[in-house]
Amino acid sequence: MKDTAPSTAGILAMAWPMMLRTMMLHGTVVIDAWLVAGLGEEAVAAMGLAAAISGMLTGVLLAFSNGMQILVAQSWGTGREGPLRTALGCGLVINIAAAVLGLSLAAIFAGGVIDRGASSVWIATEARQYLAVFSIVVMAEAVAQSISAHLNGCGETRGPFYSYLVAMPVNVVFSVLLIHGWLGLPALGVAGAAVGSAVAALVRVGFLLAILRRTHPAMLKDRIGTRGLNWRELRAHLAFTLPVAVTFVSANFSTSVCALIYARMAVTDFAAMTLIAPWILVAGTVGIAWAQATGIVVAQLLGAGARRVVVDDFLRRAWRGVFVASAAVAAVFFVICAASGWLYADLQRETTRALWSFLPILLILPFPKGSNAICGNTLRAAGDSVYVMHIFIWSQWLFKVPATALLVWLDVPVFWVFSLLLMEEVVKFPSFHLRLLRGSWRTQLP
Structure with missing residues (x-):
């Protein structure tokens, strides 16, 4: 039985990285729009159309992860490794399934939404290309948000924040190079911003996996806790996070x-x-x-x-x-x-x-x-x-x-x-x- 709780300073130490991480998460699409602005208003319009859909996809993953971090925190409080690994494994499976389902629905319906919202064929084409590449970001975020939720639930909120500090410069550099075709790279226009975001998202996943390996090496066993999961555990996890x-x-x-x-x-x-x-x-x-x-x-x-x-x-x-x-x-x-x-x-x-x-x-x-x-x-x-x-x-x-x-x-x-x-x-x-x-x-x- 625990008889002490963190001080006010302890809450602040947990809260400020989460606050800045959330701002940076919202900032991914903002950065892309800012970098694309140099291509003109039509490029920004294409970016805005695609961002409306991509933002909903990544937002759902964040919502599932916010629920997951509570379950991780409860498991962390028990002091037992088994429930902690189960929470991480269930979170990964559900987030990946949500990402696949979201991308499947986007593949079916997003084209029509984009065509109705676009004022020209060029804008619609660029928005479709951006969204197609951004699917890599969605899948990477399914993993990254799960690991972030695990670290947050354990009270280690700085790791997810640092992952964005590492990933955002990568996003800017690759996006600029690929939007404009500098250093001999192809000029991809609006899609270049999505490629930059995808590279940054993959870097973030690697950074978070490195943190997980260093701080919780047992969590990486058996496919990061996903082996041996049963439907009862997944259903209980989904009942809370849905x-x-x-x-x-x-x-x-x-x-x-x-x-x-x-x-x-x-x-x-x-x-x-x-x-x-x-x-x-x-x-x-x-x-x-x-x-x-x-x-x-x-x-x-x-x-x-x-x-x-x-x-x-x-x-x-x-x-x-x-x-x-x-x-x-x-x-x-x-x-x-x-x-x-x-x-x-x-x-x-x-x-x-x-x-x-x-x-x-x-x-x-x-x-x-x-x-x-x-x-x-x-x-x-x-x-x-x-x-x-x-x-x-x-x-x-x-x-x-x-x-x-x-x-x-x-x-x-x-x-x-x-x-x-x-x-x-x-x-x-x-x-x-x-x-x-x-x-x-x-x-x-x-």
């Missing part, structure tokens, strides 16, 4: 639907909503990383049979930490709004005014969002991933999406449409916090 993946798909799909609804607003209002969205995503990784680190530690404590007083004391410290992180995010939002006239100097005054109107919401939003994230990750650590999935799905499809459609149809000021982001967190707040405080998992703690 709701996490469904939550991700639902969140992204609802966000896309809302974006289509936003497009019916005035151009300046739509531009303001579009400009603030990436900042919310990037700044939000601070609180999300802290919450994920909290979930990993709680899973480790539960696996080790920690007493209730230890878990409660740790959660109190984690909550204090997420409020500090939320205050930092709110300060970032204030700076962004204050600097909007300089950051977006060419915008119309109405757009800048709309960005300023978002400030009251942005100053409040990080606090309930961070607290909800602590609850969600803690409940997942306690095995309640299905309940967490239901909270997300119903708050999105019974509240956010219909409320967005109604307010846009009523043509209310953009401030009220934007405020739905905060109201969604308020809607989720009681369900998350009451379940955490009164859930059956607490009564089972010694």
Whole structure:
């Protein structure tokens, strides 16, 4: 039975590599788009079409891996090697199967999506070529995300972060050479960016395998834990991780639907909503990383049979930490709004005014969002991933999406449409916090 938990500094040591790793993961496609921009607007359009599909594929793998790292943390807490190897093996099998299924569906349906979205045959052709090469990245990420989840679950979050530090320069160098055909290499255009990403992804897999061999050599036996797996183990693993993946798909799909609804607003209002969205995503990784680190530690404590007083004391410290992180995010939002006239100097005054109107919401939003994230990750650590999935799905499809459609149809000021982001967190707040405080998992703690 474990009677101690990591300090606040210990949570921070786990959280900051996860935060930067998530930013770098999102940055893979961003880098490709930046490098392709020199080829002109049509090349960027082709890149954007392909990225919409490739981003969903890699995002699903990340979602499965986020669920896997909780199971790894629980296994790590037991101190037994067998469950740890089973969690890694199941994660690899499920991630690879998800990648193969996703690529198969993309091969069947992506062509039609690209053709309908492309404004020219050239754009459609380039997007298809990019996506075909990017399939290598998807398969490599299936392995890399599984190993990263294993290391994260063991509390070793720096390894996955360092893998991106190694891979990103490789991505840039190979992409530049192959986009433009420098040093005698073929000029592949948009597809060159995908080749660069593929080379970088394979380098990342090799780097992570080297870390795994050095830190957990036993994990590499029997085909990295996949030999001897049975359907019962795979089914149990999938039952836990599938709701996490469904939550991700639902969140992204609802966000896309809302974006289509936003497009019916005035151009300046739509531009303001579009400009603030990436900042919310990037700044939000601070609180999300802290919450994920909290979930990993709680899973480790539960696996080790920690007493209730230890878990409660740790959660109190984690909550204090997420409020500090939320205050930092709110300060970032204030700076962004204050600097909007300089950051977006060419915008119309109405757009800048709309960005300023978002400030009251942005100053409040990080606090309930961070607290909800602590609850969600803690409940997942306690095995309640299905309940967490239901909270997300119903708050999105019974509240956010219909409320967005109604307010846009009523043509209310953009401030009220934007405020739905905060109201969604308020809607989720009681369900998350009451379940955490009164859930059956607490009564089972010694």
